[in-house]
Structure formats: C-alpha cells, structure tokens
Amino acid sequence: MVERTSLAVRDLAVHFEMEQGTVRALEGVSFDLHAGRTLGIVGESGCGKSVTARSILRIVDRPGRIVGGQALLDPGTAEEADLIAMDPESRRMRGIRGGRIGLIFQEPMTALSVHYTVGNQIIEAVRAHNDLSKAAARDRAIELLREVGIPRPELRIDAYPFQLSGGLRQRVGIAMALAGDPDIVIADEPTTALDVTTQAQVLDLLRRLQREKNIALMLITHDMGVIAEMCDEVAVMYLGRVVEYAPVADLFTTSRHPYTRALLRAVPSILATPRQRLATIGGAVPHPGARPSGCAFHPRCSDFMPGRCDAASPAPLRPGEAGASCFLEAQP
Ligand SMILES: Nc1ncnc2c1ncn2[C@@H]1O[C@H](COP(=O)(O)OP(=O)(O)OP(=O)(O)O)[C@@H](O)[C@H]1O
Ligand SMILES: [Mg+2]
Incomplete structure (x- = not known):
C-alpha cells in the first residue's frame, strides 16, 4: 500500500551570504515524507542535514536564505500548501510549526x-x-x-x-x-547526546510513537546503525545534495554511490577483528564555500574518473526514485 505523502520537498536551495562569499548549503534537495514511514537523512557533518530541517520549519539561522524550492504540505490535495512561500512569522506558519510538524533536537x-x-x-x-x-x-x-x-x-x-x-x-x-499532535516529526540527531543504553530506549520510544500515531518521521543522523534500525528509506546527503536514495535494505546490500559505500565502510563492524584500524573516509568534507568542480565528491572518490567526474555534475535524482547521482549510473 502506498501511504499518503505528507510533505514533498522539491529543489530546496539555501545560501549563506558570508563575508568570504556565498556558501551554498543546499543545492536542490528533493524528497518525500510519507505517513507511517521513516525517512533517514544521513551524511557527514556539514552536508546540510540540519539546514534542510530548519528550512522546512522556516527557522534557518541568519545569514541563511532560502533561495529556491518548495516544501509542499499535503501535496496533490486541495489543501496543498508551500511552506517556503509562507511568511515564517505568520500565524499560519507558527501553527504548522509544532502543530503539523514537530521538531526533536539533539540536545533537548x-x-x-x-x-x-x-x-x-x-x-x-x-x-x-x-x-x-x-x-x-x-x-x-x-x-x-x-x-x-x-x-x-x-x-x-x-x-x-x-x-x-x-x-x-x-x-x-x-x-x-x-x-x-503533529503528523510529521523531524528528529535531528535525537539520540546523539545520549549513552548507548538510553539511546536504544529513546529509539524504541520514537518507533512506537511513530507507529501508533502513523507519523511521517524524518530522522537525521550520522549513525548508520540508527539508520538500519529505524528507517524505511534513506537519503544520503553530501555537500548540500541528495547523492543516493534507497530503501533501507538496499542501501546496506547494494549501495550505488561510492560515498555511501565509503560511509558504510567507516562503520565499525561487530565482525571486525579487535585492534583492526577502523576505516574512515579519506580526506575531509570540503567547505561548501569551496565546492569542487563537477561531482563534489570526486576528490575523495575511489571510483574517480578524470575528465568526467571533475568536469560536470551527474544528473540529480528524481524524488522517490531509488538511485545514485553518480556517473557510474546510466545518465539521462
Ligand atoms: N549559521 C550558519 N552560518 C553560516 N553557515 C552555516 C550556518 N549554518 C549552517 N551553515 C552552512 O551550512 C552547511 C550545512 O550545515 P548543517 O548544519 O545543515 O550541517 P549538518 O549536516 O547538520 O552537520 P552536523 O552533522 O554537524 O549537524 C554548513 O557546512 C555551513 O557551511
Ligand atoms: Mg546538524
């Protein structure tokens, strides 16, 4: 059964105007949230997870500015409403914030x-x-x-x-x-600040509430274990873009983007022999103000194809369709 789409985010773009220049924190982010389902948003620090959440709720910090895109509540229905077009201080938006959409922070x-x-x-x-x-x-x-x-x-x-x-x-x-009594909940790293036992309890609680109330849950985390345990679908973000979207099981078995595979390799495995060095992703996330040409992941990518990956951007993903935004995929 296809669940009702509660929120459709389309081509969301957010810039921070800094003295040093424009930081493109989000560059065309799209995904759907469905009633009774959990979408995981995963990626390294600085890739735009929190800015995505705050944009939907219209609480982006200055000097951040939403420069494009939509966040459609109840898309395709008579009640469809674009949160991005609303005045963030309006009565309507204040009612939606906390009313239709609840927010759970990392630090309560x-x-x-x-x-x-x-x-x-x-x-x-x-x-x-x-x-x-x-x-x-x-x-x-x-x-x-x-x-x-x-x-x-x-x-x-x-x-x-x-x-x-x-x-x-x-x-x-x-x-x-x-x-x-929101029907959409955005949880931004809700268990990161907790010890492991408490973390498991809070995740259980979130899962139970989500099922009981048929909530559309957007769960932001940098923890692949949390993703595996909680999510139905996953959007992997890198430098302000969704680079892979997949049902959770496929993400772990047949991930398609080299970035996703690198993130998964960096997860400590219970099977890893003791003292084995944990894999990390080589290189640091570039600052969004200094975005590499072409595919932004190319300087760190094990599958880098010179002249291709650094020359142009791979096609963005279509929302709801599994795949990777990568030249290893067939390009339209
Ligand atoms: N208040 C701000 N001022 C300037 N730039 C900002 C601000 N907040 C976010 N940014 C820019 O937006 C980018 C994305 O930030 P965001 O907070 O969404 O990252 P994140 O994925 O949530 O990271 P983390 O895992 O560390 O929470 C940052 O790398 C930064 O360049
Ligand atoms: Mg964050």
Missing part, C-alpha cells in the same frame, strides 16, 4: 528553558496548538509524559529540566514535539 535543552518546570513548558506548548483550559492542558501534559515513558508523570511534571537525567530530558523533548 535547545527546546527547554531552565527557568520553567517541565509542566509549564509542555502546558504552554499544548495550549499553543489546542483550545484547552489550563486544567485540561495540564491533564494532557501528564498524559503526554506518560506516553513518552516518564515514570510517575503527575510528580515529574513539576520538576525543572535540570532535575532530570539526559534520557528523561530527551523524553520531555519528545513530549514537547508531540504537544501539538
């Missing part, structure tokens, strides 16, 4: 204030998106804390964030993201 304290109790903050988030009395919002907040697995929520609701462990804080962060 990004979303939480140290000055207020957990309860105050969730109640405020609940009331921002629902017409509820204070008492009803408090009940809803307790219910949310219970849903995210916080023990004794009727007591914990009056705690301050600093009184909670990192794991509990991230559960509160997830409760905050769910306060407006």
Whole structure:
C-alpha cells in the first residue's frame, strides 16, 4: 500500500551570504515524507542535514536564505500548501510549526528553558496548538509524559529540566514535539547526546510513537546503525545534495554511490577483528564555500574518473526514485 505523502520537498536551495562569499548549503534537495514511514537523512557533518530541517520549519539561522524550492504540505490535495512561500512569522506558519510538524533536537535543552518546570513548558506548548483550559492542558501534559515513558508523570511534571537525567530530558523533548499532535516529526540527531543504553530506549520510544500515531518521521543522523534500525528509506546527503536514495535494505546490500559505500565502510563492524584500524573516509568534507568542480565528491572518490567526474555534475535524482547521482549510473 502506498501511504499518503505528507510533505514533498522539491529543489530546496539555501545560501549563506558570508563575508568570504556565498556558501551554498543546499543545492536542490528533493524528497518525500510519507505517513507511517521513516525517512533517514544521513551524511557527514556539514552536508546540510540540519539546514534542510530548519528550512522546512522556516527557522534557518541568519545569514541563511532560502533561495529556491518548495516544501509542499499535503501535496496533490486541495489543501496543498508551500511552506517556503509562507511568511515564517505568520500565524499560519507558527501553527504548522509544532502543530503539523514537530521538531526533536539533539540536545533537548535547545527546546527547554531552565527557568520553567517541565509542566509549564509542555502546558504552554499544548495550549499553543489546542483550545484547552489550563486544567485540561495540564491533564494532557501528564498524559503526554506518560506516553513518552516518564515514570510517575503527575510528580515529574513539576520538576525543572535540570532535575532530570539526559534520557528523561530527551523524553520531555519528545513530549514537547508531540504537544501539538503533529503528523510529521523531524528528529535531528535525537539520540546523539545520549549513552548507548538510553539511546536504544529513546529509539524504541520514537518507533512506537511513530507507529501508533502513523507519523511521517524524518530522522537525521550520522549513525548508520540508527539508520538500519529505524528507517524505511534513506537519503544520503553530501555537500548540500541528495547523492543516493534507497530503501533501507538496499542501501546496506547494494549501495550505488561510492560515498555511501565509503560511509558504510567507516562503520565499525561487530565482525571486525579487535585492534583492526577502523576505516574512515579519506580526506575531509570540503567547505561548501569551496565546492569542487563537477561531482563534489570526486576528490575523495575511489571510483574517480578524470575528465568526467571533475568536469560536470551527474544528473540529480528524481524524488522517490531509488538511485545514485553518480556517473557510474546510466545518465539521462
Ligand atoms: N549559521 C550558519 N552560518 C553560516 N553557515 C552555516 C550556518 N549554518 C549552517 N551553515 C552552512 O551550512 C552547511 C550545512 O550545515 P548543517 O548544519 O545543515 O550541517 P549538518 O549536516 O547538520 O552537520 P552536523 O552533522 O554537524 O549537524 C554548513 O557546512 C555551513 O557551511
Ligand atoms: Mg546538524
């Protein structure tokens, strides 16, 4: 069964105007999010994962500017709406942010204030998106804390964030993201700051909530283990572009882009003999302000074809179609 497409991102382009010149952080990013499915976004630091998330929510930091593209809510329906065309401060966009689309940060304290109790903050988030009395919002907040697995929520609701462990804080962060009952959730490295055991618990929680609520989940991570465990489809990003898109099983068995294969080789294998040097990808990610010619990965690519890969860009991927943006693939 093909699930409803909740969000269609098309040709998203974001520039940062810096003193040293224009940094092209995103250069034509496209993908779809479907109800009840998880799209993983993976890639090395600086490839544009967070900028993609923030663009959709219209909270790109200055001096960043969205210079092109669309982010269509409910594409192809009578309600279709382009988030990129909206005023980021408008009532409508504020309603969508947190209402239709929830955001979970790597560090929950990004979303939480140290000055207020957990309860105050969730109640405020609940009331921002629902017409509820204070008492009803408090009940809803307790219910949310219970849903995210916080023990004794009727007591914990009056705690301050600093009184909670990192794991509990991230559960509160997830409760905050769910306060407006979103059908799309963007989680930006939600478990990176947690220890391994807590990480597994929070991932379990996210998976359970996603299934129960049929959420379209966009999961940003640089961890291929998280991708393997959580995702249905995967978009691999490199320097502001999606360079490979694949169902998760295919990504691990028949990855098509040399960059994806390099990322997978860099994953520590449980089968690796002890003391064997871990593979890393050779070379550093170039700064987006100094983008290599042609395919931006060519200086680091094991399959580099001189005169081809450095001369022109491979064709971009069509959204929803599995493949790699690489000259090893048949070009249109
Ligand atoms: N506030 C900013 N000012 C200037 N440039 C920025 C800013 N935020 C992002 N960029 C540019 O956009 C690029 C993409 O950044 P982004 O934060 O999306 O990377 P990321 O993939 O989320 O990396 P990480 O894995 O480290 O979180 C950066 O390499 C940087 O050049
Ligand atoms: Mg990031």
